[in-house]
Amino acid sequence: ILNVEQSPQSLHVQEGDSTNFTCSFPSSNFYALHWYRWETAKSPEALFVMTLNGDEKKKGRISATLNTKEGYSYLYIKGSQPEDSATYLCAPRDTGNQFYFGTGTSLTVIP
Amino acid sequence: DAGVTQSPTHLIKTRGQQVTLRCSPISGHKSVSWYQQVLGQGPQFIFQYYEKEERGRGNFPDRFSARQFPNYSSELNVNALLLGDSALYLCASQTGGTIPDTQYFGPGTRLTVL
Numbered sequence: 085i086l087n088v089e090q091s092p093q094s095l096h097v098q099e100g101d102s103t104n105f106t107c108s109f110p111s112s113n114f115y116a117l118h119w120y121r122w123e124t125a126k127s128p129e130a131l132f133v134m135t136l137n138g139d140e141k142k143k144g145r146i147s148a149t150l151n152t153k154e155g156y157s158y159l160y161i162k163g164s165q166p167e168d169s170a171t172y173l174c175a176p177r178d179t180g181n182q183f184y185f186g187t188g189t190s191l192t193v194i195p
Numbered sequence: 196d197a198g199v200t201q202s203p204t205h206l207i208k209t210r211g212q213q214v215t216l217r218c219s220p221i222s223g224h225k226s227v228s229w230y231q232q233v234l235g236q237g238p239q240f241i242f243q244y245y246e247k248e249e250r251g252r253g254n255f256p257d258r259f260s261a262r263q264f265p266n267y268s269s270e271l272n273v274n275a276l277l278l279g280d281s282a283l284y285l286c287a288s289q290t291g292g293t294i295p296d297t298q299y300f301g302p303g304t305r306l307t308v309l
Contacts, residue, residue, distance in 0.1 A: 088237070116295035127199070127300040128238075128285070135295050173237055177295065182251050183228070185237030 090174055090186035097164050098194050104160045105189040107174030111155035118175040118183065119148055119159055128173060131159075164193040197221070199288050199301035207307045208276050216271045216304045220288030226250070227269040228298065229261055230285040238285055244269055245291045273306075281308045 089108045097103050107117070116135045120128040132141040137152040145162045161168055171188040178184070200219045208214050220227050226245040230238035240253035244263035263269045267288075273280055283305050287298040 118298065120300075127302050130297040130299065133295050133297050175237075180251060181243060182240050182253070183238075183298070184240065185230075187235070187237045 088174065088176055088184050088186040090172075090189050092189060093187070094190040094192070096192045096194060099164060099166060101164050101193075102160065102162045103164055103191065104158050105172055105191075107157045107159070107176075107186055109155050109157075109174075109176040109184070111152055113178040113180070114152050114155075114176060115179045115181070116177040117150055117152075117157050118177060119157070120173040120175065121170045122173055122188070123170045131172075161191070164191070166193045166195050169193050199286055199299050201284075201286050201301040201304050203304060204302070205305045205307075207309060209309050210276055210278060212276050212308075213272065213274045214276060214306060216273075216284050216286075216306070217268065218271070218286030218288075218301060219268045220286075221299055224288035224290055224299070225267055226289045226291030227263055227267065228287045228289075229269070229271045230287065231255075232283040232285055232303070233281075241271065276308045278308050281306060 091106050119131040122128040132148045134150040139150040141148050147160045150157045171190045173188045175183045175185045202217045228243040229241040232238040242261040243251040247263045258274045261271045283303045285303045286301045289296045289298045
């Protein structure tokens with residue numbers, strides 16, 4: 085069982101602020117790292133899949149980086165908007181094809 | 196294209212009963228995974244099926260079982276329900292190929308055990 089840690093647990097930022105979260109995981113048996121965004125009363129929405137050390141992905145104002153050697157990934161949101169308010173989950177995936185979800189970072193963007 | 200669908204949306208059962216949850220994957224997806232999400236925690240992996248074969252199993256008791264049908268839909272069964280089984284059960288589908296592909300989640304089934 086992978087021990088996945090996400091920090092911070094929750095975050096309140098002002099509209100327009102940029103922010104970032106961390107996902108830490110054991111680097112052994114690593115296969116891929118998934119980021120999801122989960123809004124209340126909706127399904128988790130896939131943001132990124134990353135596999136290679138040094139991978140960087142970008143989708144609009146959101147981007148992510150991956151370090152498989154030290155076992156961490158960062159998610160960045162530039163110029164936060166109220167619609168970015170959600171819980172952001174990371175899920176490392178091992179070579180046995182199992183996903184291990186962290187408890188998430190709850191982001192609230194204050195207008 | 197329709198997304199992942201799950202039924203029922205909500206369910207109330209009593210301790211000791213059995214429950215069956217259903218999931219239909221996105222068309223073309225051959226892999227289905229089941230997760231249990233308890234408030235305050237991330238989703239916990241229960242099962243993954245690919246082409247009707249179990250591909251992975253999480254750390255859940257034998258009271259939990261699942262199967263996948265020829266049309267790739269899936270059922271999750273839980274026997275002898277306990278209060279602690281109350282949770283949101285999520286189904287996710289993916290193509291199931293060898294490349295690291297994205298999982299797409301359904302809306303979940305909220306199970307309450309009284």
